[in-house]
Amino acid sequence: MDRSNAESRVKELQELLSRYNYEYHVLDKPSVPDVEYDKLLHELKQLEEEYPEFLTPDSPTQRIGGSVLEQFSKVNHKTPMLSLGNAFNEQDLRDFDKRVRKAVGDKISYICELKIDGLAVSLRYEKGLFVQGATRGDGSVGEDITANLKTIRSIPLRLNKPFSLEVRGEAFMPRSSFLQLNKEKEEREELPFANPRNAAAGSLRQLDPRIASSRNLDLFLYGIGELGETGAETQSGGLDLLSELGFKTNKERRKCESIEEVLQYVEEWTEKRAELEYDIDGIVIKVDSLSQQEELGTTVKSPRWAIAFKFPAEEVVTVIRDIELSVGRTGVVTPTALLEPVLVAGTTVQRASLHNEDLIREKDIRIGDHVVVKKAGDIIPEVVRAITERRTGEEKEFSMPTHCPACESELERLEGEVALRCINPKCPAQIQEGLIHFVSRNAMNIDGLGEKVVAQLYRESLIEDVADIYRLTMEDLIGLERMGDKSACNLLKAIEASKKNSLEKLLFGLGIRHVGAKAAKTIAQQFETIEALMEASEENLLQINEIGDKMASSIVTYFSHEEVQELIAELKEAGVNLTYTGPKLQRAERMDSALSGKTVVLTGKLVQLTRNEAKEKIEMLGGNVTGSVSKKTDVLVAGEDAGSKLSKAQDLGITIWDENQLLEEINVQEV
Template sequence: MEGIKQKIENLRSEIRRHNHYYFVLDQPQISDQEYDQLMQQLIKLEEEYPELVTPNSPTQRVGGEAIDQFKKVEHQIPLLSLAKSFSEQELYDFDQRVQKIIGEKVKYVVELKIDGLSTSLLYEEGRLVQAATRGNGIIGEDITHNIRTIKSIPLNLDSQLDLEVRGEVFIPKDRFLKLNQWRKKEELGTFANPRNAAAGSVRQLDPKVAARRPLDIFIYDSTYIEGQQFKTHSERLDYLEELGFKINPARQVCSEIEEVIEYCQKWTTKREELNYEIDGIVIKVNQLSLREQLGATAKHPRWAMAYKFPAQQQETEVKGIEVTVGRTGALTPTAVLEPVLLDGSEVSRATLHNQDYIEEKDVRIGDRVIIEKSGDIIPQVVEVLVKERNGQQESYHLPQSCPICQGEISKVGAEHRCINNNCPSRTEEKIKHFAKRGAMNIEGLGESLVKKLLENGLIADLADLYYLHQKELVELERMGQKSSQNLLDAIEKSKDNSLARLLFGLGIHHVGSEVARNLAENFSDLDEIMEATKKELMAIDGVGPKIAQSIVTYFSQQESLEIIKKLRQAGVNLESRQAEQDDLLEEKKFVLTGKLADFTRSEAKGVITELGGKVTSSVSGQTDYLVVGDNPGSKYQQAQDLGVEILSEEEFKEIIED
């Protein structure tokens, strides 16, 4: 047995060595076929001797058993956020503050700020034992099961050290594009950008999902290394590299702030040459003893600064302009672009908002334009390169009739709207809205399935969802017995939702989740709301003349009355009875900050208001909870200073799902 054990260890050591050359150094020493042969030998031996399988064996990177939920992890040393700068002058100011405290010039280490997900890795006796997300900086989530699947992370070190390192998990650009291509082919939702894909991957309960995602990591610091003392941060990074960790090669030691600024200027223009996303530069005082002297403010360390890049822009061509019709009938023009890579994702479309925007920018088909992401999220045209016109460009005007149903178009202010309630596009968008998390929360009813149900004539409106049968669903592509039953169960469960959820789900123009809740609190059932006059509706908090008229108009339409009739017959709750959960948050005041993994900001707000809470934009002494996502910013420190209870996303989910 000792001979077998040694053979297994030798194979593991050899595979780990080749993993390091391939995934860390990008210098493969053997062919893929030879590597696969080594792995197959190890797999065969471990199958024959399962008692010798260890969690850190290279064979375990494919993902083990799924977990039920994420455990909380308290960071021994908090993961503080960094103060941000957006100009060269702010970097000069940072340098002056440092010099004022130290009394002399200092050296800085500058590193690329990877746009990924921060994580800490804990090693005991050279073995990876725990990995955790940043969370709120103090409490994170245990993601060890997923981190083990990343091949650039050493599961075992050659030295039996106790240490903690911190890094940024990301997905390379080329692998991200391939991942989205595959997901599109499989009719799965595509990721908006590599960062979202990475964040979603490491927060999977099933590690086999993470193992199929092309995750990578750069280690950027260590909080402690057993038995080691370093004078500078750069020395510590060099040592971590010797241990086998993947350290970004673009780091640089600068003797003065002018060199730092040159580095920032260089990577502002060269960032597109990288195969991974960066959103800035991190500047740190290099000498570790000086960091102790500089200390920290209540919010950030004084020895570090993050320089943020200006919004990224790209030049491309407008190939055409398409119009979509939303659930309220609003026509939204969209520029179809020559595809370009912008902030990590391929952009081929940009919003043009409305006809007024098109005319104001003078956007024409065939124009060369500059695009950027508004708030780093929504691509939009910011400039037309008029000087590059050659006379072939075509002006554009929204159509005089609906491009989907050819129905009549009305213009109110800047908005053109199809007034046909039965427009196929409006119907599809209404059903998607009805099913979303903040409304009726019908899990599994995504965009592609809604299309299939409509195309196959299984539904004609949102109420028809409650009359679906399994024998019809299993005939659809990718809908087997299990998936169809799960959908029917989710639809059945939604019948017991509150009246507020239903009102919001109906998609009445101008009626958001908060107005829907106020209506449900002031009327005993849907019938009372349907019979209410405009004046009676305007007596409700948050309901002005425009909203009141919209409600009256909706319930005066025959199509709406037919939908309500079918919902009633199906057994959907139309009463304002407050389930225990509906008052769960009892006027509690919430503030949301940072990027949430499982909710959009509007979805989280909708859930809170649905359960009786309120969402405000700023932290104050009246705030009950701050819900913290990734990169929370200054609101986190404000909440700490005021003693406001801070919830991670998982803690928030536990409250709303109780």
């Protein structure tokens, strides 16, 4: 075959195989037998090997799996992948409906979708070509798993239209694939996966894409992260568009015009879920209108326009063998039930938190009791109740101690709290838990410094606070159990690398009460340096939309302590970065921006900036962008086709800018 004919045949085979793949894996309507597909794929491989100049990134041959990776690189999500708030009963859903209607009125439609029990991922396309796929991670930063996602045949490598957009979906393992995989693992005398969700997540986090390719994973798309050129106005319309572009969406979704219809859908699938070929753990209910979604906005953690109804958890019976106590990093003493091992929702459970003494008394739980156990939200083991009719008289009542099990200090119950707390700042259990939190993935992310290593270092008096981590030497580490030269060298490199982390990682790592990872990032973006935050008053903090009274008070109290101020000085001396280094404007240090300290709402279509770019630049000018108009709103930036938010802002007398006014302010402040 000459070069011209080869090029023509390669294009023909690529188009043909892509169509056959779409028919089989998305439409579930194969038009040719497997043997024919395999024959054509083999022909295409041979031609691409002979004429590599005709190989394209979206060729069906590129799904097979590339070279083994050394590690996954990080991916910043331009639009955060937020988690959903949960509903566990009918009243929770009715309360959600009331909140929505109170905010945007009674003209509401919902879209109900099956909640696939898998791994959330994002897919990015440029001019129709699949260029990057990532895990959700912590919602802001995920891991690049493009090579593994390419092996999922229901993911198009090229769209039907040359759109540039980012979409979100749930990767999962069908039940039949899960059973086959575990059968093969048992035949090789390997430990089987506990459930399809773990199997899917484990497959997509393999450094060798060929392993993911062999696992027969699938994926349903559930949303668009960045609307781009789609022009979608509703969630249901967006899903229809995704189907038109060649994506696989779940056909069981339903548009509901009332909360009664939502409840009917939930009841129907609570009963029918066992009939599916894949696992679901609930129903996701979303406001269908994207403009109403925007008006409702989000909290730090989750959107106000969506909620996940969680199916009733599976309940099993086991025995409490003992109750042990643990001291957390904030001093709370928590009783934990040690259980006779039992399988619950696909995993073996041996421990369950009993939370506090009041709960133990309320449920009359005793050591030796037969108890009903479930997983709250299908995740956290929980003791539901004791089966008192099975008691033999040998069961023992449990009483909380009066003194800390770690340091013997007298325990206290703070006003308004049910938990007993050790308030000794030198308590070894609290210090150790605080150190473990500081080095954890969502905090300073020091690879190699796990719980056991931290425990050894603390036991050997090599670290007593987080600043000590940055004073560790090779000599300190090589004396530890199972710590060779290479491991010690790698750990020191990881510690050194952590010094460059952006401020939000440090803030979260410090373990300030009520400050989670999302809030830490918001605070870091607003104040930019730890010195500015340490000088902030409660009033300054409360100007930030996501910060409430408790968090503001906690932050001010934390930084008022002399020992904390000394710790920050030690970290600075050790070379730890104390500044926010995320995307920001290169601007003068003067704070004379008209948006500094202002609450800003964006509405309508912006022409020169994307919505995310505008939000980012406003925040770097000291402004705070929220999703809905209220009396607290200072400025509304109105783009083309602005709707109800513009009308509401006019009624409230709020300052209104167009996009050009926003750009003028940005340009003045940029250097």
